[in-house]
Amino acid sequence: MWSDNGTNFRGADKELQRALSELDTSKIQQTFAGKGMTWKFNPPSSPHMGGVWERMIKSVKTALSVTLKEQAPKEDVLITLFMEAEFIINNRPLTHVSVDPTDPECLTPNHFLIGRKLGPNVAGKFGEGSFNLRSQWRLVQELTEKLWTRWVKEYLPTLTRRTKWFQHSSPIKVGDIVVIVDK
Structure with a gap:
């Protein structure tokens, strides 16, 4: 999962990690914890790295x-x-x-x-x-x-599509x- 470096997202990441660590070795943990969700953050003070969103x-x-x-x-x-x-x-x-x-x-x-x-x-x-x-x-x-x-x-x-400068386009x-x- 990708997001910006906001404190709210950092806190949510910590909460999710804490919740996952508290799971016992039941079928739920075997099914979901093994998938290894990682939360990736953009560098601090660089919202341009988030591009589309x-x-x-x-x-x-x-x-x-x-x-x-x-x-x-x-x-x-x-x-x-x-x-x-x-x-x-x-x-x-x-x-x-x-x-x-x-x-x-x-x-x-x-x-x-x-x-x-x-x-x-x-x-x-x-x-x-x-x-x-x-x-x-x-x-x-x-x-x-x-x-x-x-x-x-x-x-x-x-x-x-902005192809004006890359392709010839007729009127x-x-x-x-x-x-x-x-x-």
């Missing part, structure tokens, strides 16, 4: 800070927004997204985390007298939309397949 963290932080600006939402709203951000990030494509409906579904982080891609969230149902819940829900949806828009603006350009012409990013 550090870039993803930066894009989410930027999108969240632009989305929230100077707002200070209630804790429940903030937690829900973080969960929506997690949903967006873990449903992003990791592989080529084909336009052919007969091709297999593109892989997302959720395929590795829970075994499938998640569908869109369904709007909540609110009864009488739940005005505050309704307004909180609307606020979260509004913030999520802003987060999505900003994150797409930050993330989609990282998916494009776009009628009949070419292109990707159009719309709001």
Whole structure:
């Protein structure tokens, strides 16, 4: 497992090592301890060594800070927004997204985390007298939309192939397949 050199990760590594050392020689220890999980850390003060995951963290932080600006939402709203951000990030494509409906579904982080891609969230149902819940829900949806828009603006350009300086490319012409990013 790779991570940055943060004290939280160092502490988690120590906790895991301590927990593994306390296992008896049961079948669990024979099965798992023999695998020898190692936690590798980037050098201190070098987040650039994290490359892909550090870039993803930066894009989410930027999108969240632009989305929230100077707002200070209630804790429940903030937690829900973080969960929506997690949903967006873990449903992003990791592989080529084909336009052919007969091709297999593109892989997302959720395929590795829970075994499938998640569908869109369904709007909540609110009864009488739940005005505050309704307004909180609307606020979260509004913030999520802003987060999505900003994150797409930050993330989609990282998916494009930059072959301009390495290969000759012709200008776009009628009949070419292109990707159009719309709001």
